[in-house]
Amino acid sequence: GNSVTQMEGPVTLSEEAFLTINCTYTATGYPSLFWYVQYPGEGLQLLLKATKADDKGSNKGFEATYRKETTSFHLEKGSVQVSDSAVYFCALIHTGRRALTFGSGTRLQVQP
Amino acid sequence: DTAVSQTPKYLVTQMGNDKSIKCEQNLGHDTMYWYKQDSKKFLKIMFSYNNKELIINETVPNRFSPKSPDKAHLNLHINSLELGDSAVYFCASSTRTSGYNEQFFGPGTRLTVL
Numbered sequence: 001g002n003s004v005t006q007m008e009g010p011v012t013l014s015e016e017a018f019l020t021i022n023c024t025y026t027a028t029g030y031p032s033l034f035w036y037v038q039y040p041g042e043g044l045q046l047l048l049k050a051t052k053a054d055d056k057g058s059n060k061g062f063e064a065t066y067r068k069e070t071t072s073f074h075l076e077k078g079s080v081q082v083s084d085s086a087v088y089f090c091a092l093i094h095t096g097r098r099a100l101t102f103g104s105g106t107r108l109q110v111q112p
Numbered sequence: 113d114t115a116v117s118q119t120p121k122y123l124v125t126q127m128g129n130d131k132s133i134k135c136e137q138n139l140g141h142d143t144m145y146w147y148k149q150d151s152k153k154f155l156k157i158m159f160s161y162n163n164k165e166l167i168i169n170e171t172v173p174n175r176f177s178p179k180s181p182d183k184a185h186l187n188l189h190i191n192s193l194e195l196g197d198s199a200v201y202f203c204a205s206s207t208r209t210s211g212y213n214e215q216f217f218g219p220g221t222r223l224t225v226l
Contacts, residue, residue, distance in 0.1 A: 032213050036217075038153075042219060042220075043116075043202060043217040043218055043219040043220050044155075044202065044204075044217040045217070046214055046215070046216075049213060049214065051213060087153055089155065093213060097168075098143055098145075098160060098162075098167070098168070098206065099145060099157035099160055099168050100147075100155075100157065100215060101157075102154070102155040102156070104152070104153070104154055105153040105154070105155075107153075
């Protein structure tokens with residue numbers, strides 16, 4: 001079946017540090033890949049997405065590249081801010097099935 | 113201007129009770145979902161409806177019954193609540209126009225069963 005594996009958190013960084021959150025997936029065919037963010041006490045917001053191999057999704061300084069050869073979709077940001085503190089979820093949608101399959105989430109804490 | 117709304121935001125109830133959570137979307141989407149987020153933040157699909165028709169029904173106890181009176185609403189009724197039902201329940205919606213590739217989530221309903 002489909003699955004998504006994320007690095008365990010929490011990830012604690014100082015402001016302006018470089019962020020990487022690893023995500024790998026298992027799926028047949030060609031899934032679409034997503035990063036969602038959940039700020040404290042809120043629902044999920046789509047951060048970025050990529051629908052085919054070698055696509056790069058980007059938003060708010062975050063980037064992730066769909067790597068089919070390594071089945072990965074790692075999230076990166078060059079300089080994090082305190083306001084980026086949240087839980088980040090990697091997810092996929094498999095062709096023909098509309099529901100998202102989520103990773104376990106990675107909590108990011110950015111300290112001033 | 114809320115896109116996906118849920119009521120109530122918080123729900124505290126006793127074991128054995130029956131409760132409902134309501135979800136409405138004003139995006140004109142044709143597909144709606146219920147996801148459950150457990151205490152460890154893990155999210156899992158429960159149900160999905162497309163144009164009022166059930167299309168995804170994961171391994172969920174039959175105490176949970178979704179109901180979609182129209183395309184814009186998907187409610188979740190839970191009978192005989194158990195302690196393990198305590199979680200945050202998220203409603204979401206998507207549309208064929210985007211290939212169902214982007215799901216919009218509601219703010220969640222935190223259910224606490226005592």
